[in-house]
Amino acid sequence: MADSCLSDVFNFSAGPAAIPETVLQRARDELLTRGTSFPSLMEVPFSSAAFRTIADQAHQRLSALLALPDNYRILFMAGGAMAQFGLLPLNLLGSSKRLAYVDSGYWASRAITEARRFATVDIVASAWRDDEGVHLPAPKSWGLETLDRGVAYCHYTANETADGAQFPELHEHSSSDVAVVCDMTSSFLARPLDVSRYGLIYAGAQKNIGPAGLTVVLVRDDLLGRSAPQTPDVFNYGLQSEARSCRNTPPTFAVGLANLVFEWIADNGGLSAMARHNDEKSAMVYRTIAESCGFYRCPVAPGSRSGINVCFTLPDEVLTERFIVEAEENGLHHLRGHSRIGGIRASFYNAVPHAAAVALSQFMKDFQARRG
Amino acid sequence: MADSCLSDVFNFSAGPAAIPETVLQRARDELLTRGTSFPSLMEVPFSSAAFRTIADQAHQRLSALLALPDNYRILFMAGGAMAQFGLLPLNLLGSSKRLAYVDSGYWASRAITEARRFATVDIVASAWRDDEGVHLPAPKSWGLETLDRGVAYCHYTANETADGAQFPELHEHSSSDVAVVCDMTSSFLARPLDVSRYGLIYAGAQKNIGPAGLTVVLVRDDLLGRSAPQTPDVFNYGLQSEARSCRNTPPTFAVGLANLVFEWIADNGGLSAMARHNDEKSAMVYRTIAESCGFYRCPVAPGSRSGINVCFTLPDEVLTERFIVEAEENGLHHLRGHSRIGGIRASFYNAVPHAAAVALSQFMKDFQARRG
Numbered sequence: 001m002a003d004s005c006l007s008d009v010f011n012f013s014a015g016p017a018a019i020p021e022t023v024l025q026r027a028r029d030e031l032l033t034r035g036t037s038f039p040s041l042m043e044v045p046f047s048s049a050a051f052r053t054i055a056d057q058a059h060q061r062l063s064a065l066l067a068l069p070d071n072y073r074i075l076f077m078a079g080g081a082m083a084q085f086g087l088l089p090l091n092l093l094g095s096s097k098r099l100a101y102v103d104s105g106y107w108a109s110r111a112i113t114e115a116r117r118f119a120t121v122d123i124v125a126s127a128w129r130d131d132e133g134v135h136l137p138a139p140k141s142w143g144l145e146t147l148d149r150g151v152a153y154c155h156y157t158a159n160e161t162a163d164g165a166q167f168p169e170l171h172e173h174s175s176s177d178v179a180v181v182c183d184m185t186s187s188f189l190a191r192p193l194d195v196s197r198y199g200l201i202y203a204g205a206q207k208n209i210g211p212a213g214l215t216v217v218l219v220r221d222d223l224l225g226r227s228a229p230q231t232p233d234v235f236n237y238g239l240q241s242e243a244r245s246c247r248n249t250p251p252t253f254a255v256g257l258a259n260l261v262f263e264w265i266a267d268n269g270g271l272s273a274m275a276r277h278n279d280e281k282s283a284m285v286y287r288t289i290a291e292s293c294g295f296y297r298c299p300v301a302p303g304s305r306s307g308i309n310v311c312f313t314l315p316d317e318v319l320t321e322r323f324i325v326e327a328e329e330n331g332l333h334h335l336r337g338h339s340r341i342g343g344i345r346a347s348f349y350n351a352v353p354h355a356a357a358v359a360l361s362q363f364m365k366d367f368q369a370r371r372g
Numbered sequence: 373m374a375d376s377c378l379s380d381v382f383n384f385s386a387g388p389a390a391i392p393e394t395v396l397q398r399a400r401d402e403l404l405t406r407g408t409s410f411p412s413l414m415e416v417p418f419s420s421a422a423f424r425t426i427a428d429q430a431h432q433r434l435s436a437l438l439a440l441p442d443n444y445r446i447l448f449m450a451g452g453a454m455a456q457f458g459l460l461p462l463n464l465l466g467s468s469k470r471l472a473y474v475d476s477g478y479w480a481s482r483a484i485t486e487a488r489r490f491a492t493v494d495i496v497a498s499a500w501r502d503d504e505g506v507h508l509p510a511p512k513s514w515g516l517e518t519l520d521r522g523v524a525y526c527h528y529t530a531n532e533t534a535d536g537a538q539f540p541e542l543h544e545h546s547s548s549d550v551a552v553v554c555d556m557t558s559s560f561l562a563r564p565l566d567v568s569r570y571g572l573i574y575a576g577a578q579k580n581i582g583p584a585g586l587t588v589v590l591v592r593d594d595l596l597g598r599s600a601p602q603t604p605d606v607f608n609y610g611l612q613s614e615a616r617s618c619r620n621t622p623p624t625f626a627v628g629l630a631n632l633v634f635e636w637i638a639d640n641g642g643l644s645a646m647a648r649h650n651d652e653k654s655a656m657v658y659r660t661i662a663e664s665c666g667f668y669r670c671p672v673a674p675g676s677r678s679g680i681n682v683c684f685t686l687p688d689e690v691l692t693e694r695f696i697v698e699a700e701e702n703g704l705h706h707l708r709g710h711s712r713i714g715g716i717r718a719s720f721y722n723a724v725p726h727a728a729a730v731a732l733s734q735f736m737k738d739f740q741a742r743r744g
Contacts, residue, residue, distance in 0.1 A: 013417040016624050024404045024412060031400040032393075040396060042583050042629075045385040045706050078585050079450035079606070082620040086604030117602045206621055211414050213450050213585040213623025230489045232458030233482075234451070248454040249578055251585025251623065252388050257414075334417050 009331035010356035014161050014309055014338070015186065016206040018351040023260045030256075041256045046249050054256050055244065061262035065189065065271060068218070069196050075217040075237060076245040076255050081185045081204035083235075084215060085114035088155065088181060091237045092200070093119055094226035096152035100124045100178065104136050104167070105160035106340060111183060115155070124154065127165065132301035136165050144178060152226075153179040153199055159187035161207075162338035164311030164345060165304045169193065179223060186308055188216070189265060190350060191275035199223050207308075208274075208350050210257035265350065274350050278307055281348040281357035285310045288361040295372045296364060299343070313343040320344065323367055330363055332356075381703035382728035386533050386681055386710070387558065388578040390723040395632045402628075413628045418621050426628050427616065433634035437561065437643060440590070441568050447589040447609060448617040448627050453557045453576035455607075456587060457486035460527065460553060463609045464572070465491055466598035468524035472496045472550065476508050476539070477532035478712060483555060487527070496526065499537065504673035508537050516550060524598075525551040525571055531559035533579075534710035536683030536717060537676045541565065551595060558680055560588070561637060562722060563647035571595050579680075580646075580722045582629035637722065646722050650679055653720040653729035657682045660733040667744045668736060671715070685715040692716065695739055702735055704728075 011018045030041040044051045059074055068074070077084075089099060099119045101112045103126040115121050124147070125137035144154055159166040166187065179199025188203035195201065200219045206212035217237065224238040233239050234248045245255075265274060286305065289296040289312050296312045298305060314320045323344060327335050337343040346360055383390040402413040416423045431446055440446070449455075461471060471491045473484045475498040487493050496519070497509035516526055531538040538559065551571025560575035567573065572591045578584035589609065596610040605611050606620045617627075637646060658677065661668040661684050668684045670677060686692045695716060699707050709715040718732055 011411040011415055013411070013415065013420075015621060016415055016417055018411065019415055021404075024414065027414075028400050028403040031403070032396045039383040039385070039390065039705065042396065042399075043383055043385065043388055043391055045388055046584065047711070048385075048706065078452060078455065080621045082606045083450065083604065086607070114604050117604070204621065206624075211623070211625040212418065212621045213626055230458075232455065232486050232489070234454045235458070249387060249452045249576065249584045251583070251626075252578075253583040253625075254585055254623075333411065334420065339419065 008355075008359065009333060010352065010359060011333050012346045012348075012352065012356065012360070013334035014345060014347045015204070016212045017347060017349045019210070019257075020261065020264045020351040023257065023264050026260050027257055042253045044252060044256075046246055046252050051252055054259055055246075055250075058255055058259035058262060061259065061266060062216070065262060065265055066193060066195055066218075071221050072195055072218050073221055073224070073241045075219065075240050076250055076258070077215045077217055077240065078213065078234075078251050079215060080206070080212065081183055081202055081215055082110065082114075084183075084202045084217065085111045086117065087231075087235050087237075088153070088200070088202075089115050089118035090231045090235065091227045092179075092181070092223060093152045093228065096150055098122060098148070098151045100147055100151045100154040102137065102142060102154070102156035103127065104157050104163075105134070105165055106162035106338065107160055107183065107185075108157040111155060111157065119152070122151070127163075127304075130301070133299045134163060134165050134304060135301045136160075136167055136304040139167065144180070147178045149177055151178050153181045155181045155183070157183045159184070159306055159308050161186040161309050161347075162341050163300065164298070164306045164309045165300045166306035166308065169197075179220070186347075186349075189271060189274065190278050190308055192271040205254060205258060208261070210261050211254045214251050214254035214258060216258070277354060278348055278350065281352065281354060282307045282310050284357045284361050285346055285364070288364050292364070292368055292372075295368045308348055310346045310348065311337060311341070311343055319371060322371065326367060327360075327363060330359075332360055332363055335360075380727075380731065381705060382724065382731060383705050384718045384724065384728065384732070385706035386717060386719045387576070388584045389719060389721045391582070391629075392633065392636045392723040395629065395636050398632050399629055414625045416624060416628075418618055418624050423624055426631055427618075427622075430627055430631035430634060433631065433638060434588070437634060437637055438565060438567055438590075443593050444567055444590050445593055445596070445613040447591065447612050448622055448630070449587045449589055449612065450585065450606075450623050451587060452578070452584065453555060453574055453587055454482065454486075456555075456574045456589070457483045458489065459603075459607050459609075460525070460572070460574075461487050461490035462603045462607065463599045464551070464553070464595060465524045465600065468522055470494060470520070470523045472519055472523045472526040474509065474514060474526070474528035475499065476529050476535075477506070477537055478534035478710065479532055479555065479557075480529040483527060483529065491524070494523070499535075499676075502673070505671045506535060506537050506676060507673045508539055508676040511539065516552070519550045521549055523550050525553045527553045527555070529555045531556070531678055531680050533558040533678075533681050533719075534713050535672065536670070536678045536681045537672045538678035538680065541569075551592070558719075558721075561643060561646065562650050562680055564643040577626060577630060580633070582633050583626050586623050586626035586630060588630070649726060650720050650722065653724065653726060654679045654682050656729045656733050657718055657736070660736045664736070664740055664744075667740045680720055682718045682720065683709060683713070683715055691743060694743065698739060699732075699735060702731075704732055704735055707732075
C-alpha cells in the first residue's frame with residue numbers, strides 16, 4: 001500500500017488487526033487538540049454538530065466505496081459481530097419461524113447456535129473434508145431458489161477467519177426471493193462488492209474498518225420494521241436507522257476512526273486496489289506452502305482457500321511452537337492459529353503491507369531450510 | 373486536579389465527556405509505537421498476552437479503587453448503558469415475573485420502558501415536583517424491606533444526567549432481601565462507593581471511565597446463572613464472567629483507555645479526592661445560581677440536586693440561546709441542556725478541571741450583568 005513501513009515488524013493478527021499507519025498518525029494528532037479543534041475526537045459529544053459531521057462523512061465515504069444502492073441503510077452499531085448473531089433473528093424473523101444457514105466452519109456454527117435460540121434453523125449446506133482439505137459448499141448447491149418463502153433469510157459467513165476458508169462472491173442467486181444475510185466481518189472492504197445481491201451484510205470493525213467495539217450493518221430497507229417486540233431499542237435496526245445510529249451514544253471514537261479508514265481506502269485506489277494487493281499477499285504465502293514439498297500444508301482445498309487468512313500446519317507441534325517463537329524474534333507477530341484450530345494463521349487485511357508477505361515467505365523458506 | 377490546563381477552553385459535555393489530559397497524552401503516545409511496544413494499543417489482539425495484561429491491570433486497578441468485595445465480578449461489556457436496560461431482565465429475572473423500578477426521571481423512565489418488554493414492572497417510587505422544583509423520592513420511601521421476595525431486583529438511577537437530579541448513596545437498605553440494581557453511568561467513580569450494598573452496578577464508560585462503547589458491570593456472584601435461555605452468549609453475564617469478558621472480541625482500545633483512567637484516578641487521590649473536587653465545582657455554580665436573584669434558576673429542589681450535572685434555566689429562550697453562543701465564544705463548550713429538557717447543563721465529571729467551574733461562574737455573572 002502507499003503507507004510506508006516504519007519498521008520491519010509486522011502484525012498478522014486475525015483481529016483486532018493492523019490499522020493503516022497514516023490513520024494511526026491522524027488519530028494520534030486528533031487525540032489532543034484542545035484549543036484548536038476542541039474537544040478531541042474522543043471527547044466530542046455525540047449530539048454535537050461536530051460528531052454529526054464525522055458520522056455523515058463516514059456514511060458518505062462508505063456509500064461511495066460500495067456504490068451503495070439507494071434502498072440500503074448503513075448502521076453503525078456498538079459491539080462486535082457476535083452480538084448480531086442474536087440480533088439478526090430478533091430483527092428479521094418477523095412472523096416466520098424458520099431460518100436457513102450455511103454451516104461453513106467455526107464462525108458459521110457459532111452463528112447457528114445463537115440463531116437456534118429464536119427459531120428453527122435449517123442447515124442448507126455444509127463444509128466437507130476430503131484428501132484435498134476443507135471444501136466450502138458452492139452457492140449453487142444451497143438451493144436458494146427452491147427455499148420455502150416462509151424462511152426469513154439465508155445466512156452465510158463469507159470468510160471463515162478461524163478455518164482459513166472463503167466463499168467466492170455470491171453471484172448466482174440475485175433473483176432468489178429469500179434475503180441473503182452475510183457475515184462479512186473479515187472480508188468486508190477487502191474487495192469490490194455488489195451490495196444489491198444481499199438483504200443484509202454485517203461486519204465487525206476490527207479487521208478492515210477500525211477499532212473493536214463497532215459493527216457496520218448494511219440493510220435493505222424492505223427488511224426494516226420486522227423487529228420482535230422484545231427487541232431493545234438500541235438493538236432495533238429500524239429505530240437505529242431512523243435515528244442515524246444515534247438512538248443511544250454510539251462508539252464515537254470508533255466511528256471517527258472508521259471515517260479515517262474509509263478515506264484511506266479511497267485514497268489508496270478503492271476496493272479494486274485493496275483486492276489486488278490482498279490477493280498478491282496471500283498468493284505469495286500459498287505459493288511458498290506449495291513449494292515446500294509438504295513441509296507446510298494448507299488444510300483447505302485450493303478452491304476454498306481464504307484470500308485473507310492463510311492457514312497452514314507444520315509437521316508437528318514442536319516445530320509449530322518453534323516457528324511461532326522464531327517468527328516473533330524476526331518481527332513477525334501474532335501468527336498463532338485460532339485456539340480451536342491450531343497451526344499457523346497469517347492474516348492479510350488491507351493495512352498489512354506487501355512487505356509483510358515478503359518477509360513471512362522468506363522466513364518460512366529459511367525456517368524450512370534450517371529445521372525441515 | 374493535578375492535570376494542568378493546556379488552554380482556557382472547557383468541555384462541559386454530559387457525555388461523551390472530558391477525558392483527563394494526561395490520559396489523552398498517554399493514549400496518543402501508545403497509538404503509534406510500532407517497533408517499540410508493537411503493535412499499538414488499538415491493534416493488539418484480544419487473545420494475546422499483551423491484552424490480557426492490560427485487561428487484568430484494569431481489573432485490579434478498578435478493584436482497588438472500589439475496595440471491591442471478593443464476591444463481586446467485574447465485566448467489561450461492549451456497548452452503552454442503554455443496552456443493559458434490556459440485558460438486566462434477560463440476565464436477572466430467572467423464574468421471577470416481577471421487577472421493581474424507581475422512576476426518578478428521563479433515564480429511569482427509559483430503563484423502565486425496556487424492562488417492560490420482559491416482565492411486569494412495579495414503580496415503587498417516583499420523582500415529584502413542587503415550588504422548589506424536582507424532588508427525588510428518598511430511598512427509605514421505596515419500601516425495599518417489604519418488597520415481595522418474588523421481585524427479582526429493584527432498579528434505580530443514581531444520577532439523572534438529563535434532569536440534573538441525584539440520589540444520596542444508598543445507605544439505608546443493605547439488609548434488604550431484594551437485590552438493588554443501580555444505573556451509575558454518570559456518577560460512577562465520582563465519589564466513594566460501598567459496592568456491598570448493591571446486587572449489580574452498571575456504568576457506561578463515556579463519563580468517568582473512558583471512550584463511549586464500553587460499559588462496566590459489577591455483579592454479585594450469587595446473581596450469576598439466572599440468564600434466560602434466549603440470552604445471546606455475548607450478553608450473558610455468567611458466560612462473560614467465566615470468559616473474563618472475552619467471550620467475544622471486547623472493545624480493546626476502550627478497555628486500554630479505561631485502564632489508564634483508573635490509574636489516573638488513583639494517582640490523583642482516589643475517589644475521595646474526586647468527590648471533594650467534584651463537589652467544589654458544582655457547589656460553585658449552584659452558588660452563582662443562588663446569588664443571581666432569580667436570573668438563573670435550578671429546576672431541581674436543593675436536596676435532590678446533582679453534584680455532577682448542574683442544570684439551570686434563564687428567563688427566556690432568546691437569552692438561553694444567546695448564553696450558549698456567547699459561552700462558546702468564551703471557550704465554554706457543550707452547555708446546552710438535554711434535548712428533552714432544554715435550558716443549560718454544565719457537567720462536572722472527574723476530568724473537568726476546577727478552572728472550568730471558575731470560568732463558567734464568572735461568565736454567568738458577566739452575562740447577567742450585561743443581559744440581566
